[in-house]
Amino acid sequence: MMNFNYHNPTHIVFGKDRLHELNQLVPESAKVLVLYGGGSVRRNGTLEKVLTGLGNRKVVEFDGIEPNPQFNTLMKAVEIVRSENIDFLLAVGGGSVMDGTKFIAAAAPYQGNATDLLKHGFEWLPIDSAVPLATVATLPATGSEMNMGAVISHESGKLPVMSPLLYPQFSILDPTLTFSLPSVQVANGVIDAFVHVLEQYVTYPVDAQVQDRMAEGILKTLIEVGPVTLAEPENYDARANLMWSATSALNGYIGVGVPHDWSTHMIGHELTDLFGMDHAQSLAIIQPSLWKIRKAKKQEKLLQYAERVWNISEGTEDERVDQAIDMTRAFFESLGVKTRLSQYGIEPGEVDRVIHALQEHGMTALSETGDMDLTISRQILVDAYA
Numbered sequence: 001m002m003n004f005n006y007h008n009p010t011h012i013v014f015g016k017d018r019l020h021e022l023n024q025l026v027p028e029s030a031k032v033l034v035l036y037g038g039g040s041v042r043r044n045g046t047l048e049k050v051l052t053g054l055g056n057r058k059v060v061e062f063d064g065i066e067p068n069p070q071f072n073t074l075m076k077a078v079e080i081v082r083s084e085n086i087d088f089l090l091a092v093g094g095g096s097v098m099d100g101t102k103f104i105a106a107a108a109p110y111q112g113n114a115t116d117l118l119k120h121g122f123e124w125l126p127i128d129s130a131v132p133l134a135t136v137a138t139l140p141a142t143g144s145e146m147n148m149g150a151v152i153s154h155e156s157g158k159l160p161v162m163s164p165l166l167y168p169q170f171s172i173l174d175p176t177l178t179f180s181l182p183s184v185q186v187a188n189g190v191i192d193a194f195v196h197v198l199e200q201y202v203t204y205p206v207d208a209q210v211q212d213r214m215a216e217g218i219l220k221t222l223i224e225v226g227p228v229t230l231a232e233p234e235n236y237d238a239r240a241n242l243m244w245s246a247t248s249a250l251n252g253y254i255g256v257g258v259p260h261d262w263s264t265h266m267i268g269h270e271l272t273d274l275f276g277m278d279h280a281q282s283l284a285i286i287q288p289s290l291w292k293i294r295k296a297k298k299q300e301k302l303l304q305y306a307e308r309v310w311n312i313s314e315g316t317e318d319e320r321v322d323q324a325i326d327m328t329r330a331f332f333e334s335l336g337v338k339t340r341l342s343q344y345g346i347e348p349g350e351v352d353r354v355i356h357a358l359q360e361h362g363m364t365a366l367s368e369t370g371d372m373d374l375t376i377s378r379q380i381l382v383d384a385y386a
Helices: 019-025 046-053 071-083 095-107 114-118 183-201 209-231 236-249 263-275 279-294 299-310 317-334 348-360 374-385
Strands: 011-014 031-035 058-062 088-093 133-137 149-154 157-162 170-173
Touching: 011 019, 011 236, 019 046, 019 170, 031 046, 031 071, 031 095, 046 088, 058 071, 071 095, 071 114, 071 149, 088 095, 095 114, 095 133, 095 149, 095 157, 114 149, 114 157, 157 263, 170 236, 183 209, 183 236, 183 263, 183 279, 183 299, 209 236, 209 299, 209 317, 263 279, 263 348, 263 374, 279 317, 279 374, 299 317, 348 374
Parallel strands: 011 170, 031 058, 031 088, 088 133, 133 170
Antiparallel strands: 149 157
């Protein structure tokens, strides 16, 4: 197991009917900016409950944070934070709203050009202050409710933002707030969480037994509850297990002391940016093909994944690995998500655009070992086509 430090300060408030506790969780003197996306949180009554829970505090609202939150939209909220002297941010929504709120928290007190905050990749931002923030999660998927990272869309692509100052102070996770989600968003959430685990688990062995067993437990849970919660949207137990799985997939715990990949995410970001497909859809396309091309590099962990997650124990090593890849693709498809580029109307020649974007964004040495060049990325994309 590799050396690691681990600290996660986010207070999780999990379960039914917890929004009234906002009155105890948010500082009494806070001037709060409540941020959300479209009108769904208003239509389903969540926003009203949030505002009621905030009691008599001064509250300002900011809506319109889009999927794949846009830099220009977020800068409008930054101006509100500054002009209204906002001192607490509350994100009400899914990963995009939470990610956008994290960027706003960093950018509002920042004295330089805010675009500079998008230039640090996975390194910590050079900031010494951020506006305190918290979340009310309405979509189980990204894990942003319990980590310090965000992904922001800018004209130069989808860019990560990371800082320990961006951990939510608390996050309310009420599974009932997700009951009204469209099925496509639930399916996307299952796949997003699933691939988050895979990127930290299917790399190479370092004898991290606790992390491996926890990762396998999350994967098996998602396989079990994913179809159930799609078929039964108000099955509380299934939705609760999905929600906690998504949070646990990216709150840092299973990722300590182990190598990370994230190649599927990096290529997937380009697909989302270029073709507008949902983030999880891009992951479902790339992950099986990446394994097919890279299975020699990941052989040991793919065999472990095959046996421990899919109960595959018969056949040659290659047969077991191939079966695990096929079963992963079939799982994604069973949730109603397509897994081929051709199924989204993308032409074969568009692969060149993706490779060009990867090169432009410096994604020329991907994978847990840093040896996945653009030639290999092209092979993955060609395999993912049909």
